[in-house]
Amino acid sequence: MGPHTIVVLGAGYAGLRCVFTLLHARQQGLLDFPLVLVERHKYHQLVTWLHEVACDAIPAERARIPLTRLISDDQVKLVHAEVTGLDPERRLVITDTEPVPYGRLVVALGSEPAWPPIPGLRDHALTLRWWDHAVQIQAHVCEQFAKAGRTRSRGARRRLARIVIAGGGFTGCQLAGEFAHWVPVLADTHGVPLEDVHVVLVEAEDRLLPTWRRRIGKRAEQVLRRKGVDVRLGTSLEGAGPDGVVIGGEKVESTTLIWTGGIQAPSFLKAAGLPTGPQGRVHTDAFLRASGFHDLYVAGDCALTVDGRGHMLPATAAQALRQGEHVAKVLLAEAAGTPPPPYRARHLAMFVSLGGGDAVGDFFGVPLRGRAAGLIKDGVERWYHNTITSALASRGTEE
Ligand SMILES: Cc1cc2nc3c(=O)[nH]c(=O)nc-3n(C[C@H](O)[C@H](O)[C@H](O)COP(=O)(O)OP(=O)(O)OC[C@H]3O[C@@H](n4cnc5c(N)ncnc54)[C@H](O)[C@@H]3O)c2cc1C
The missing domain is CATH 3.50.50.100 (FAD/NAD(P)-binding domain)
Structure with missing residues (x-):
């Protein structure tokens, strides 16, 4: 070279x-x-x-x-x-x-994910930055719900069917929105009562999406709460272990912690x-x-x-x-x-998807939400995918 x-x-x-x-x-x-x-x-x-x-x-x-x-x-x-x-x-x-x-x-x-020195975090949290992380989360959560469906102990079932997401930025909000739609399906598949299922989103700041305009974070919070996500603001993750986390001084039992609290x-x-x-x-x-x-x-x-x-x-x-x-x-x-x-x-325009085709966003200064925002986000991502795959087609290699 x-x-x-x-x-x-x-x-x-x-x-x-x-x-x-x-x-x-x-x-x-x-x-x-x-x-x-x-x-x-x-x-x-x-x-x-x-x-x-x-x-x-x-x-x-x-x-x-x-x-x-x-x-x-x-x-x-x-x-x-x-x-x-x-x-x-x-x-x-x-x-x-x-x-x-x-x-x-x-x-x-x-x-890459930033890992602050929170006791137990590196050893007990999953994260989401690369494709293999996503596959790992899916497999892990499926396994927890399968176990939850087999246990007779309500305490164990709730621990297994509780998902804690720490970090209410872009990635955490999008993940919580998707979980809100996925967990009822998992619960149904594995025979876990819905009242034992719990998705918690923890954010240390007093609002979601803290680097965005306050109004957009507020809208994301409203949508996620409406979908059943337990949004805890002004609450820090203080520790993590194999069976639970400490958030805001409270011990919360869970076998799934996903860290989305920052990048570097x-x-x-x-x-x-x-x-x-x-x-x-x-x-x-x-x-x-x-x-x-x-x-x-x-x-x-x-x-x-x-x-x-x-x-x-x-x-x-x-x-x-x-x-x-x-x-x-x-x-x-x-x-x-x-x-x-x-x-x-x-x-630039920015959108956060919140599951089920919903999104909130900032379209060059105009706040958008709901299906309209979801359609724009989806359209942009499909456009990108099509642009990339048309490069394949032009090489004659598309399968
Ligand atoms: C779950 C999730 C959802 C998101 N949703 C959105 C969204 O809806 N809209 C939006 O605008 N942004 C979104 N983001 C943020 C967006 O994905 C990133 O900002 C974007 O990927 C950054 O692009 P990049 O080219 O800098 O890095 P990347 O696209 O991450 O590419 C970096 C590349 O470098 C490679 N690499 C890294 N380190 C090494 C190394 N040491 N040696 C060799 N190769 C290496 C990686 O494998 C990767 O291929 C999301 C992020 C996440 C995690």
């Missing part, structure tokens, strides 16, 4: 969009640099559907697409490896297999000397380069971008797609020797 090689880390929303934009330019003769994509999974994950996978609302396979079906080796060299570090001075990506040299680097590794960028970005801020996300300049680096770009959840008033933009798929595409445009401008376009950070 030569000094011009563009290496993209992460085949998620930002990374894949960046690669597709560069490939499109290459087809038009606008780029002839080699392209490398490094990814630890063999598939692209449709993360915005994972809460639905976790609650059996859609088939699990729908939320992942094998990378070899999206990209062929003659277009992009695919490196299947875990990135473990960066060496910007030597322009090397460190992986669990071999180092990958780069000319230009695009870091699009997303985020991979820690090796800071260790590599990149300028990081809140959540370990990397400060970027006007062209989405890591501040102070001329050959290293950051897009998606790893990037810390701020709006005109200095407020950090949320970590969403919509932001990741926009940033991935912009990084590609900057790289193309560089290759052409023209001035790169500056990135204009702005808030």
Whole structure:
């Protein structure tokens, strides 16, 4: 790999969009640099559907697409490896297999769950960030309900049929909404009385979706409560064990705890000397380069971008797609020797699904809720899925 090689880390929303934009330019003769994509999974994950996978609302396979079906080796060299570090001075990506040299680097590794030092949390909580987490949650909850259906002890049954979700942000709310629709089905399947089923959503702040406008969090709370979710605000998770949690000083028996209380960028970005801020996300300049680096770009959840008033933009798929595409445009401008376009950070439409086709959202400043919001969210996600699968069709590989 030569000094011009563009290496993209992460085949998620930002990374894949960046690669597709560069490939499109290459087809038009606008780029002839080699392209490398490094990814630890063999598939692209449709993360915005994972809460639905976790609650059996859609088939699990729908939320992942094998990378070899999206990209062929003659277009992009695919490196299947875990990135473990960066060496910007030597322009090397460190992986669990071999180092990958780069000319230009695009870091699009997303985020990972943040694990605060709550006693027992790491050992006893499930989480939801990747496809295999979703599959694990589904299997675990099915198993708990199957056991609940077999036990004669009401106490044990309630413990097994209680689901505690800790963290009332984007992921926690979406998951609670899906559970509200799934648990009656599970209860029916396994003969568990509905009065023994309990879904609890715990949030330390005094409202759900604390990084959104208060009104939207309030609406999400109303919808979730109406669906039977026990929303506990201003309540922190204080401890976790195999049979229960401590929330707000109260011991609550449960064999299912799902931690959705925060995300962070991979820690090796800071260790590599990149300028990081809140959540370990990397400060970027006007062209989405890591501040102070001329050959290293950051897009998606790893990037810390701020709006005109200095407020950090949320970590969403919509932001990741926009940033991935912009990084590609900057790289193309560089290759052409023209001035790169500056990135204009702005808030985008955002929706939180709450199960059964319901959602709440902020459509460029207009609050939306109910079916209308759900239809828009669903439409955007289907559009993304269709765009990706049409790339398959154009390669003639769709099965
Ligand atoms: C359950 C859930 C629901 C969500 N719903 C929505 C929604 O409705 N709308 C919305 O806008 N956002 C939603 N989000 C947030 C959204 O999914 C993220 O903001 C988005 O995935 C970020 O895109 P990205 O490209 O930065 O990272 P990702 O899409 O997560 O991609 C990162 C890629 O990097 C790879 N990777 C990571 N670390 C390594 C490593 N060390 N080595 C090799 N490869 C690595 C990963 O395997 C992955 O393929 C949701 C998140 C979750 C968890």
